[in-house]
Amino acid sequence: MKKEERIVTNLKLTDLSKRYGQVEVLKHINLDIKSGEFMVFVGPSGCGKSTLLRCIAGLEEITGGTLEIEGEVVNDRAPSKRGIAMVFQSYALYPHMTVYDNMAYALKIANAHKDEIETKVAAAAEQLQLTPYLQRLPGQLSGGQRQRVAIGRAIVRDPKVFLFDEPLSNLDAALRVATRIQIAKLHETMVKTTMIYVTHDQVEAMTLADRICVLRDGRIEQVGTPLELYEQPQSLFVAGFIGSPKMNLIEGDKAKPFNAHTVGVRSEHMTVSPDSGTWSGTVIHTENLGSDSYVYIDMGQEDPVVVRVDGSTKYRSGDTIHFSPVDDKIHRFDTNGKPIS
Numbered sequence: 001m002k003k004e005e006r007i008v009t010n011l012k013l014t015d016l017s018k019r020y021g022q023v024e025v026l027k028h029i030n031l032d033i034k035s036g037e038f039m040v041f042v043g044p045s046g047c048g049k050s051t052l053l054r055c056i057a058g059l060e061e062i063t064g065g066t067l068e069i070e071g072e073v074v075n076d077r078a079p080s081k082r083g084i085a086m087v088f089q090s091y092a093l094y095p096h097m098t099v100y101d102n103m104a105y106a107l108k109i110a111n112a113h114k115d116e117i118e119t120k121v122a123a124a125a126e127q128l129q130l131t132p133y134l135q136r137l138p139g140q141l142s143g144g145q146r147q148r149v150a151i152g153r154a155i156v157r158d159p160k161v162f163l164f165d166e167p168l169s170n171l172d173a174a175l176r177v178a179t180r181i182q183i184a185k186l187h188e189t190m191v192k193t194t195m196i197y198v199t200h201d202q203v204e205a206m207t208l209a210d211r212i213c214v215l216r217d218g219r220i221e222q223v224g225t226p227l228e229l230y231e232q233p234q235s236l237f238v239a240g241f242i243g244s245p246k247m248n249l250i251e252g253d254k255a256k257p258f259n260a261h262t263v264g265v266r267s268e269h270m271t272v273s274p275d276s277g278t279w280s281g282t283v284i285h286t287e288n289l290g291s292d293s294y295v296y297i298d299m300g301q302e303d304p305v306v307v308r309v310d311g312s313t314k315y316r317s318g319d320t321i322h323f324s325p326v327d328d329k330i331h332r333f334d335t336n337g338k339p340i341s
C-alpha cells in the first residue's frame, strides 16, 4: 500500500463479523473510515452499534474478517496498543481520584515524564474548561463536568481514534447541547483524530457527523453524509429512520398516482391548502413550537402524517385538512423498499 493511501484511510473494516455462539450480530461489515473523519453509527436498538464499537476498541473479539488501523491488521492487538481511546456513557471515572489524577492516570501508567503529564493535563483541562475543578473528586462534579473529565482523560493519551458510546445520554437537555458543541469543537481542533460515535439521537448524528453509517440487523444499510442520507435515502428503512420528525410514508391507493408502492415526503415538504390537495385527512393533534407547528393528520393509515406549517397557523383537532407534496421532494419506493429513480 502506498504511503498516501495509508494516511487517507485510518480504519478499514473488511468483511468484519461477530458471533456470540450461534448468533451472528455483525454480518460482513465493509467500511473505510478516513483519517480525521467524524463517523456516527446509528440504527435501531440491538442492531449492533455498540458491538461494532467494542470490536474496534478491542473489547470484543472479532470472529471473522479484519480490522486495519493505519494499514495494519489489529484483530489480535490488545486494546491498549491500538492507539484508541473510548468514552463511555457511564463516564467510568475512578471515584477516589481527583480530576487531575483521573486525567493523568493513563500517562502515569505509561511512565510518562512528570512535566509532560502536567502539560498535557493542563492543556486538556483548559480546552474542556475544567481547570477550576482539577483538585475535586468526580462525586463533587455535575454530570456534564464528569463527562468532560472522561473526554479529557482520553485526549491526554493523544489517540489516533476516539470512540464515543452514547456519551451524552445521561445528561439533561441543556447539558447535552452544550457538551455536543464542545465535542464538535474538539473535532475541529483535533484535525487528525478520527472520531467514531454511537448515538440514538438524530440531532447529534446530523450535526456532528461527517458521515453517518446506518446499521440494521448487523449489516450496513447505507453510509453517507448527513445530507445524502436525508435527501437521497437508498431504502425505505433509511428514509424512515433518518430525520426528526420521521419522513411521512404513504402507501397503497394513495401512492398509486405517483406510480410507486410507497411515497415518502418530509413534513417540511408538504403544502397545505384550504379546499383541495393531493391528500386530505383529519387533524388529530397540533404541536406548536413557536416558529413552526407540526400538524398530525389521520388519513386512514397506521401512522399519522405530520405536516409542518407556520407557527401562526391555527388548526383544531377534528378539522379536515388538504395537503400536497412539493413536486421535486417526493421519494418513490418500490415493493422492495428500494428507491425508484
Ligand SMILES: Nc1ncnc2c1ncn2[C@@H]1O[C@H](COP(=O)(O)OP(=O)(O)OP(=O)(O)O)[C@@H](O)[C@H]1O
Pocket (backbone or CB within 6 Å): 020, 023, 025, 043, 044, 045, 046, 047, 048, 049, 050, 051, 052
Ligand atoms: N455478550 C453477548 N452475548 C450474546 N448476545 C449479545 C451480547 N452482547 C450483545 N449481544 C446481542 O448483540 C446484538 C447487538 O447488540 P448491541 O449492544 O451491539 O446493539 P446496539 O445497536 O448497540 O443496541 P442499543 O441501541 O440498544 O444499545 C443484540 O441483539 C444483543 O442482544
